[in-house]
Amino acid sequence: xxxxxxxxxxxxxxxxxxxxxxxxxxxxxxxxxxxxxxxxxxxxxxxxxxxxxxxxxxxxxxxxxxxxxxxxxxxxxxxxxxxxxxxxxxxxxxxxxxxxxxxxxxxxxxxxxxxxxxxxxxxxxxxxxxxxxxxxxxxxxxxxxxxxxxxxxxxxxxxxxxxxxxxxxxxxxxxxxxxxxxxxxxxxxxxxxxxxxxxxxxxxxxxxxxxxxxxxxxxxxxxxxxxxxxxxxxxxxxxxxxxxxxxxxxxxxxxxxxxxxxxxxxxxxxxxxxxxxxxxxxxxxxxxxxxxxxxx
Amino acid sequence: xxxxxxxxxxxxxxxxxxxxxxxxxxxxxxxxxxxxxxxxxxxxxxxxxxxxxxxxxxxxxxxxxxxxxxxxxxxxxxxxxxxxxxxxxxxxxxxxxxxxxxxxxxxxxxxxxxxxxxxxxxxxxxxxxxxxxxxxxxxxxxxxxxxxxxxxxxxxxxxxxxxxxxxxxxxxxxxxxxxxxxxxxxxxxxxxxxxxxxxxxxxxxxxxxxxxxxxxxxxxxxxxxxxxxxxxxxxxxxxxxxxxxxxxxxxxxxxxxxxxxxxxxxxxxxxxx
Numbered sequence: 001x002x003x004x005x006x007x008x009x010x011x012x013x014x015x016x017x018x019x020x021x022x023x024x025x026x027x028x029x030x031x032x033x034x035x036x037x038x039x040x041x042x043x044x045x046x047x048x049x050x051x052x053x054x055x056x057x058x059x060x061x062x063x064x065x066x067x068x069x070x071x072x073x074x075x076x077x078x079x080x081x082x083x084x085x086x087x088x089x090x091x092x093x094x095x096x097x098x099x100x101x102x103x104x105x106x107x108x109x110x111x112x113x114x115x116x117x118x119x120x121x122x123x124x125x126x127x128x129x130x131x132x133x134x135x136x137x138x139x140x141x142x143x144x145x146x147x148x149x150x151x152x153x154x155x156x157x158x159x160x161x162x163x164x165x166x167x168x169x170x171x172x173x174x175x176x177x178x179x180x181x182x183x184x185x186x187x188x189x190x191x192x193x194x195x196x197x198x199x200x201x202x203x204x205x206x207x208x209x210x211x212x213x214x215x216x217x218x219x220x221x222x223x224x225x226x227x228x229x230x231x232x233x234x235x236x237x238x239x240x241x242x243x244x245x246x247x248x249x250x251x252x253x254x255x256x257x258x259x260x261x262x263x264x265x266x267x268x269x270x271x272x273x274x275x276x277x278x279x280x281x282x283x284x285x286x287x288x289x290x291x292x293x294x295x296x
Numbered sequence: 297x298x299x300x301x302x303x304x305x306x307x308x309x310x311x312x313x314x315x316x317x318x319x320x321x322x323x324x325x326x327x328x329x330x331x332x333x334x335x336x337x338x339x340x341x342x343x344x345x346x347x348x349x350x351x352x353x354x355x356x357x358x359x360x361x362x363x364x365x366x367x368x369x370x371x372x373x374x375x376x377x378x379x380x381x382x383x384x385x386x387x388x389x390x391x392x393x394x395x396x397x398x399x400x401x402x403x404x405x406x407x408x409x410x411x412x413x414x415x416x417x418x419x420x421x422x423x424x425x426x427x428x429x430x431x432x433x434x435x436x437x438x439x440x441x442x443x444x445x446x447x448x449x450x451x452x453x454x455x456x457x458x459x460x461x462x463x464x465x466x467x468x469x470x471x472x473x474x475x476x477x478x479x480x481x482x483x484x485x486x487x488x489x490x491x492x493x494x495x496x497x498x499x500x501x502x503x504x505x506x507x508x509x510x511x512x513x514x515x516x517x518x519x520x521x522x523x524x525x526x527x528x529x530x531x532x533x534x535x536x537x538x539x540x541x542x543x544x545x546x547x548x549x550x551x552x553x554x555x556x557x558x559x560x561x562x563x564x565x566x567x568x569x
Contacts (some may be wrong), residue, residue, distance in 0.1 A: 004466075005394070011472035015385040019405065021443045022382075026420070027408055033419035033449045035322035042422075092314060098307045107314035108556045112322060115559075117501035121520045122539050123526055124321045126329075127340060134324075134341045168318070229414050233501045236523065252414045259418045260508070272415040279412055 037269040041126040050266075057270035067271060071278065073159055077250075078227035080163035082188050082220065088167060089175035094208075096175070097182050104211070118169075121243040122236040125165050127153065152237055159245040162233060174219045181215040182208070217290050219281055231256065251275045304334045322545075329542040333534040335420045351539030358536060359521065360513070362542070365487060368517040378441035379495045380488055386442075387450035388476050400453075408454075409444045421508060440499065444489045453487035454480060460537040489558045493551075500548060518544045 038057050042050040061067055092110070096103055113121060120178060129135045139145040151161040185208070192202045209216075230254040233256025234242060240257050242249025259268030328336050329351055331344045355361055389395070390402055420439070429435040443563050457480060465475045481488070506520040516524070522544060552559060 001326045008393050008472060012389045012393035012398065015389035015393070016401055018382045018442060019401070019447065023340035023404065023408060026439045027411060027416070028399055030416040030423060031411065032417035033423065037419060037422075044520075071336065084325070095307050104306070104557075106311050106315050109319050110554065111417070111556065111559065112318060112549065113554070115497055115501075115548050116322075116545055117503065117519050117522075119501075119503050119522045119526075120325075120545050123537070123541060124325050128321055128324060132338075132340065132560070137341070157405050174319075196363075196396070225412070229412055233412070233499045236503070236526075239527075253415075255417065257415065259421070265422060266485055272412075272418060276412050276415045280410075 007207065010017050025287070034269045034272055037266050038273055041264075042264040042266045043263040053266065059265050059273050060267065061270045066246060066249065067251065067254060067274070069246055070251045073242075074227055074250050075169060077159040077163045077230070078168075078223060079161050081227065084167045084225050086162065086173045086219075087176055089171045090178050090212075092171070093178035096179055098235045103286065107172070111168040114172050116169075119236055121169055122165070123234060124230040125168075128163075129161065149201050152248070153244050155245045155247050158238070158243055162237065162248065166233065177215050177219055178212065181212045185211045210248065213290070217287070222288060224282050224286060225279055228275060228282070242256070242267055251278075317371035319409045322549075326542055327536065327544070329538040330536070331535070336490060336534045336538060351535030351537075352532075352543075353524075355536040355539045355543070358527065358533075359540070360516075361518075361521070361540065363514065364516050364518045367515060368500060368519075369432075370433060371517065372496050374433070374437045374438045374493050375499045376496045378437070378444060378492055379446050380492050382442045383446040384450050384454075384474075384481060384484065384488060386447045387454050388480055390447070390451045392457075392459070392480065393472065405447055409448070417508065424509065427459065431512045431515050432507055433515075440505075443549075444482065449491055450484065450487050454483055475504045486558065489555065493555055493559050497548060497552075 024036055037050075039052060039054060040050040041053050041056075096107065127133055129151060131150055136145060136148050140147065149157070151157045189207050189211070190203060198206065228252045229252055234250050234253050235256070236246045237243070238248035238253075240253070240261060242253055252275070255268045255271040255275070258271060259265050324341070327344060328340060330347045330349070332346075332348050332350055335342075349509060390398065390405075392406060424430055424435050424439075459482070462475055462480050465479045470478065501519060502517075503519045503523065506517045507514075507523070509515060510520060522537075525533065525540060548566075
């Protein structure tokens with residue numbers, strides 16, 4: 001190796017060193033520890049008294065109806081969230097593409113919820129949507145509601161209301177990703193479609209949607225991964241138990257409760273591993289679905 | 297022509313209506329922060345009858361808000377600085393230097409983005425507990441000092457910098473480190489600001505981290521403080537609550553307005569790569 005190449009390689013190793021250390025200490029080691037702890041009965045403060053329990057925790061999680069309830073809650077929540085935020089953000093991106101002036105200012109406004117913390121926005125949202133807040137007042141005056149309702153304390157409404165909150169908070173990121181995609185579509189495709197006499201709807205289905213596929217795959221995957229890890233929102237809104245009937249309980253909230261409230265870290269680790277398996281499964285299914293469409 | 301104009305008018309109307317819906321909660325928050333508690337409770341949607349600074353006075357008297365600001369700033373600034381420095385070093389090695397094992401390194405970085413953070417919550421806690429890191433700045437700063445996502449973002453940008461610039465600098469006798477500091481870093485300012493803003497906001501707004509690792513009131517960050525104000529005396533301290541909400545949000549909003557171009561750009565190309 002000549003001196004220049006050797007010098008380059010040495011600098012390369014020196015500059016990569018922070019990542020290697022970080023990867024081993026803060027990712028690999030805890031990951032292995034998570035698997036080890038899932039076979040143990042262990043609490044934080046008495047780590048040296050860990051007791052080996054084999055697959056005990058794994059069997060217990062499979063049979064734990066609360067864990068599956070929490071998983072169902074997130075799926076219920078995300079199904080609504082993904083649908084709402086898809087329509088809203090794609091619609092707004094299509095509109096933003098049409099205008100020439102003032103787009104930057106409007107985009108900035110739309111980003112305000114994104115930069116606000118979950119803690120702040122949940123408190124404001126609860127006030128807005130609470131029984132005496134303006135949203136319910138409007139619904140009452142329109143005759144849709146009879147009287148104010150405490151949404152966070154109802155069995156079926158807690159998650160849809162949270163999904164609407166999340167849509168308000170996060171649509172701007174997805175909108176900007178869609179807008180970037182829309183702007184990169186070759187205008188000739190639309191012109192060709194127009195010459196062929198395709199209607200707006202036809203052009204949307206046959207040009208816009210297929211060309212946006214990379215962005216759609218990306219945002220759906222992100223939404224699934226992030227949704228499965230939902231924590232701060234439900235913790236702020238429903239506290240440790242996840243509200244009445246556990247209707248706001250999510251797997252991460254459950255993991256937190258098991259690990260840090262009941263001090264059962266072996267069980268909590270196992271919940272984490274199940275969660276990872278679910279995320280991997282859902283992401284794979286989603287990738288497969290999108291890829292099959294392409295070959296047809 | 298008129299048809300086109302009419303269409304534009306509708307487009308603007310919908311977009312502006314949308315932005316009013318998005319901004320309304322912030323106006324609602326600011327207006328309520330100037331009311332007294334009973335007025336917030338009974339007339340949340342009205343304009344304040346008497347503009348009162350009561351909440352702002354009391355929040356400083358009763359809460360250690362100054363201390364929370366201090367903690368939050370120390371953590372957010374350190375995390376941001378470390379991320380910018382360390383991530384750009386790794387990104388430089390990945391995009392501009394040749395060494396055996398580089399491909400594997402990149403694979404590992406991409407792969408590590410798939411590990412869900414929550415899986416590590418429990419083992420990481422027991423690790424930090426044994427190290428005596430709980431209730432320190434260290435636990436909030438060091439494990440957050442580097443992120444695969446940031447490395448990836450900076451690497452994508454640096455790859456696009458033409459190698460001619462580097463060659464010229466090497467011919468002038470610069471070492472690799474000098475080339476990095478004098479040529480590549482200054483040229484990467486747009487992506488570095490993006491990374492800085494995203495990291496700073498993530499750290500400033502984080503609730504789960506402080507909730508897990510900071511139990512001592514002295515160590516509380518703003519978000520953790522807000523959570524406790526909210527849960528401690530329900531209904532009794534609305535003036536303080538709304539003043540505190542406004543004060544923790546406005547700094548980030550102001551910074552964002554000045555730097556929003558970089559922030560919005562961060563997301564534009566994300567789905568394509």
